[in-house]
Amino acid sequence: MSDKIKVGITHGDINGIGYEVIFKTLADARVFDAFVPIIYGSSKVAAYHRKALNIPNFSLNSINSVDDAHNKRINIINCLDDNIRVELGKSTTIGGDAAYKALEMAVSDLKEGKIDVLVTAPINKENIQSESFKFPGHTEYLQQEAGEGEALMLMVSEHMKVGVVAGHVPIKEVASKITEESILSKLRTLNKSLQQDFSIRRPRIAVLGLNPHAGDGGVIGSEEQDIIIPAINKAKEEGIMALGPYPADGLFGSEQFRNFDAILAMYHDQGLAPFKTLTFSKGVNFTAGLPFIRTSPDHGTAFEIAGQDKAKEDSFREAVYLAVDVCHNRQMNIELGKNPLKTYDVNELEQKE
Numbered sequence: 256m257s258d259k260i261k262v263g264i265t266h267g268d269i270n271g272i273g274y275e276v277i278f279k280t281l282a283d284a285r286v287f288d289a290f291v292p293i294i295y296g297s298s299k300v301a302a303y304h305r306k307a308l309n310i311p312n313f314s315l316n317s318i319n320s321v322d323d324a325h326n327k328r329i330n331i332i333n334c335l336d337d338n339i340r341v342e343l344g345k346s347t348t349i350g351g352d353a354a355y356k357a358l359e360m361a362v363s364d365l366k367e368g369k370i371d372v373l374v375t376a377p378i379n380k381e382n383i384q385s386e387s388f389k390f391p392g393h394t395e396y397l398q399q400e401a402g403e404g405e406a407l408m409l410m411v412s413e414h415m416k417v418g419v420v421a422g423h424v425p426i427k428e429v430a431s432k433i434t435e436e437s438i439l440s441k442l443r444t445l446n447k448s449l450q451q452d453f454s455i456r457r458p459r460i461a462v463l464g465l466n467p468h469a470g471d472g473g474v475i476g477s478e479e480q481d482i483i484i485p486a487i488n489k490a491k492e493e494g495i496m497a498l499g500p501y502p503a504d505g506l507f508g509s510e511q512f513r514n515f516d517a518i519l520a521m522y523h524d525q526g527l528a529p530f531k532t533l534t535f536s537k538g539v540n541f542t543a544g545l546p547f548i549r550t551s552p553d554h555g556t557a558f559e560i561a562g563q564d565k566a567k568e569d570s571f572r573e574a575v576y577l578a579v580d581v582c583h584n585r586q587m588n589i590e591l592g593k594n595p596l597k598t599y600d601v602n603e604l605e606q607k608e
Contacts, residue, residue, distance in 0.1 A: 259291050259326055260371045260582050262575060263364060265357045266296030267376030268383075270342050270350045271556030272566040274304035277376060278313055279568035280575060281329050290579050293324050293370060294331040295361040297353070301331060303341045307562040321369040334360050343562040351382030359387070362400050365547050372548040372578035376571070377556045391423035394542050397549055407444045407543040409517075410527060410553060411577060412534035416453075416517040417526040418445045418543070429522045433465055433478060438486035441519060446495045448543035449516055451588050452581045461506060461515040462487055462499035463525060469502045483521075503529070536567060539574045541581070548581050550574040 267273035274296070281292050294301070298317050305313055316328035324330040334357045340349055358375065365373050375393055390396040398406035410417045420441050421432035442460065449458035463469075464483060466476035473480055483500045490497040503520065506512050507529040520526025530538060531553060538553035552570035560566060 259289070260579050261321060261324065261369070262290045262292050262578060263321075263361045263370035263373045264292060264294045264296075264575075265354070265361045265373070265375045266294060266300065267354055267357075268346075268350045268379045268556045269297070269300050269339070269353045270345050270347060271377055271379070271558055271561050273376030273556070274301055275308055275561070275564070275566045276552065276568040276571035278305070278308070278310060279566070280572045282313065286575075287327050289576070291324055291326045292329050293318075293321060294329065295334050295357040295364075296331055297333055297335040297339055298331055299337050300335065300339060300341055300353070304562065307343060308564050321364055332360065344558045346379050346382045346556075346558065348382055351379060352385065354378045354383050355385065355388050358393075358396070362397070365549075366400065372550070372582050374571075374575050374578050375549065375551040377552065377554065379556050379558075393549070393551065394422060397542055397545060397547075401545040401547065404545045405440055405444050406545055407441055407448065408523075409445070409448065409541045409543040410530045411539045411541050412530070412537055412573075414534055415512050415530065416449070417520055417530045418517060419520045419523055419526050421522040423523065426522070426524075430465070430478070433482060433521055435482050435486045435489070438462070438483060438519070439489055442486070442490045442495055442497050443493070444544040445517055445519055446490075446497075452541075452543065452548075452584055453516075454584050454588065455516050457496060458516040459514070460495065460497045461501055461512065461518045462497050463503045463506065463518065463520045464500035465521045467502070467504075469500045507533075536569045537573050538570055539577045541577060548578055548585070550578040550581075 264277060301315055315331045316325050318324055318330050318332055335353055339353060361373055364370050380392055394406050394408050407418050408422050420437055421429045424432055446458055449455045465478045468475060470476045470479035479500050487497045487499060503525050512518055540551045540553050542549040552574050554570055
């Protein structure tokens with residue numbers, strides 16, 4: 256093994272497009288210049304997908320642990336037994352169990368520092384549910400496994416970064432999740448991530464309102480005056496450059512979002528609907544706020560096109576390279592923190608002169 260970043264990749268739901276986008280991303284030999292790919296999955300399932308997709312020249316290096324990984328090969332760790340059954344395009348209990356086993360093993364290695372970053376192929380949030388996995392998605396599972404920090408779903412593209420206060424919750428519960436403390440907590444997490452993960456020294460964050468037209472001064476709801484504005488003011492007192500609240504339609508529709516380094520939406524679809532409309536093919540889901548790094552594409556399992564060679568790998572490729580970039584940024588900022596530039600008091604300098 257070399258000092259190159261080790262990228263762990265989970266295969267996701269074995270009946271979806273996970274293997275297809277993984278294959279298409281790793282088919283470019285230039286990936287070996289940037290990182291060492293390690294797939295957590297199944298050689299048998301991978302072979303099944305290769306045959307279905309008619310990919311003749313794509314070899315995998317089967318290994319037992321990360322220690323055996325070759326830095327110029329596409330490595331795969333077998334997480335499943337050979338009796339696994341693939342049913343392309345179908346949501347099955349077996350598919351959900353296979354997704355969880357790969358995720359569990361990869362996260363264990365991630366926590367132990369055996370891999371540097373994790374990129375997850377899409378899961379089906381319904382069939383993965385079990386006694387071992389009772390979460391609405393990857394983000395909440397990773398929050399528990401981390402045991403520290405606060406997970407923030409942050410959608411990232413070349414054009415914008417969008418975080419959400421209330422993530423995977425039913426819409427009827429959204430208002431109860433919007434509290435002064437929850438907004439302030441997400442702003443702290445977002446601000447820190449922009450600094451350490453994206454090396455933005457003084458981030459500008461746009462905060463959206465909860466109600467249409469950001470409440471219209473209380474005419475369409477009072478959450479802006481009672482909750483959101485006080486949270487923004489407290490964030491400013493902590494040195495966070497948070498501005499708003501802005502009406503979501505106006506901010507995105509006028510392209511005013513380009514004036515900010517990130518946007519904090521109040522709930523899932525308020526932020527993700529415009530994000531995916533503008534950047535669907537290359538958007539990335541980044542789990543900010545945790546001690547380890549995880550990214551994923553911004554699409555789902557796409558059962559309807561599984562095995563048909565129709566899946567676009569752009570989003571998955573972006574997810575892989577974003578994970579690598581964030582890893583580099585964190586390492587760089589840690590080093591800079593160890594040797595900060597010396598600061599001087601202006602008055603002391605004038606006295607010396």
